[in-house]
Amino acid sequence: MNKKIKRREFLGTVAAGALLGANATGKDINNAGSTPQREVRLEYFRPKELKEAQTKCPTIFQPLGTIEWHGVHNCVGVDSLKAHALCVRAAQKGGGLVSPTLYGGVGGVDQPHTFVMDEENNVFSKLLRPWLEQLCREMVRDGFRAIIILTGHYGAAQQIVVRETAVRMSRALGIPVLGTPEYILALDVDYTGDHAAWGETSLMMHLYPDTVDLSRLGDPPHQGVGGRDPKTEASAEDGRLLTETIVSRLAILAQKMPTWNYKTLDRFIDSEATLVAKQLSAPRGKKNVWTAWRNIGSALRNYGKYLAEENFEQIKSSVGGL
Numbered sequence: 143m144n145k146k147i148k149r150r151e152f153l154g155t156v157a158a159g160a161l162l163g164a165n166a167t168g169k170d171i172n173n174a175g176s177t178p179q180r181e182v183r184l185e186y187f188r189p190k191e192l193k194e195a196q197t198k199c200p201t202i203f204q205p206l207g208t209i210e211w212h213g214v215h216n217c218v219g220v221d222s223l224k225a226h227a228l229c230v231r232a233a234q235k236g237g238g239l240v241s242p243t244l245y246g247g248v249g250g251v252d253q254p255h256t257f258v259m260d261e262e263n264n265v266f267s268k269l270l271r272p273w274l275e276q277l278c279r280e281m282v283r284d285g286f287r288a289i290i291i292l293t294g295h296y297g298a299a300q301q302i303v304v305r306e307t308a309v310r311m312s313r314a315l316g317i318p319v320l321g322t323p324e325y326i327l328a329l330d331v332d333y334t335g336d337h338a339a340w341g342e343t344s345l346m347m348h349l350y351p352d353t354v355d356l357s358r359l360g361d362p363p364h365q366g367v368g369g370r371d372p373k374t375e376a377s378a379e380d381g382r383l384l385t386e387t388i389v390s391r392l393a394i395l396a397q398k399m400p401t402w403n404y405k406t407l408d409r410f411i412d413s414e415a416t417l418v419a420k421q422l423s424a425p426r427g428k429k430n431v432w433t434a435w436r437n438i439g440s441a442l443r444n445y446g447k448y449l450a451e452e453n454f455e456q457i458k459s460s461v462g463g464l
């Protein structure tokens with residue numbers, strides 16, 4: 143722990159690197175330099191301040207990730223750390239609070255140091271789905287009025303389970319619940335999701351620079367890495383662009399989702415349900431679970447933009463191109 147923050151001021155405005163989380167080396171993990179930042183991590187709130195924060199913006203983020211091999215150059219917590227940092231930044235920018243990251247989900251690569259809680263490609267999740275449902279119910283019972291579940295771990299089945307659960311909980315609870323991987327908010331800056339490759343590594347180089355060591359990589363193919371070569375292509379600058387794109391959209395959503403009326407909620411549910419129905423049904427129970435992802439970079443290119451603009455009808459019609 144950083145010496146500068148021995149006498150910790152609870153909540154309010156604190157120096158970055160203090161409550162926002164210093165990592166093991168004492169360095170600021172939010173890259174915020176000396177800019178004061180608001181505490182948004184739920185677990186650090188006392189009841190009075192929590193109530194005040196909820197009154198101001200009753201949105202809660204739920205980051206999802208897992209423990210999974212991400213190449214010899216990345217730490218095994220990439221998915222979880224990445225999702226959490228993006229949620230924290232979005233909440234600071236747009237409003238809302240961030241629930242502690244849930245580690246564990248559907249699938250994982252066939253490599254060491256990987257925890258698989260529901261088997262890969264299994265859309266019939268036994269663990270993640272009920273856990274998410276109960277989390278959503280508890281969040282609503284506690285006074286939150288919009289939920290953003292952001293998964294940094296994204297096999298096809300994980301994505302389907304998260305989005306489908308969000309759609310059903312939106313219907314059942316009468317509040318907007320968005321369940322999405324972060325990359326789909328950045329398709330228009332050419333990130334279509336990868337595994338420990340250019341995209342994820344760039345994000346980590348920006349969000350947690352101390353955790354990435356590209357010099358550990360030899361020549362491609364790199365073990366357990368899928369996508370553009372991180373060794374030659376990943377950069378903190380690309381990570382910054384991806385982060386800004388994703389965070390700006392999440393921040394708008396965090397601010398606006400709790401204000402949606404039922405008409406807007408129904409339009410949102412309709413487009414999200416259409417998307418996940420396509421993802422779930424395209425393999426017809428037999429083909430590759432990734433069948434509806436083949437054209438995602440072009441068909442859903444503007445998903446993030448449309449979502450932030452509440453242009454749900456455009457999303458719905460884009461789904462036909464998947």
Ligand SMILES: [Zn+2]
Nearest residue numbers: 220221338342
């Ligand atoms: Zn990952």
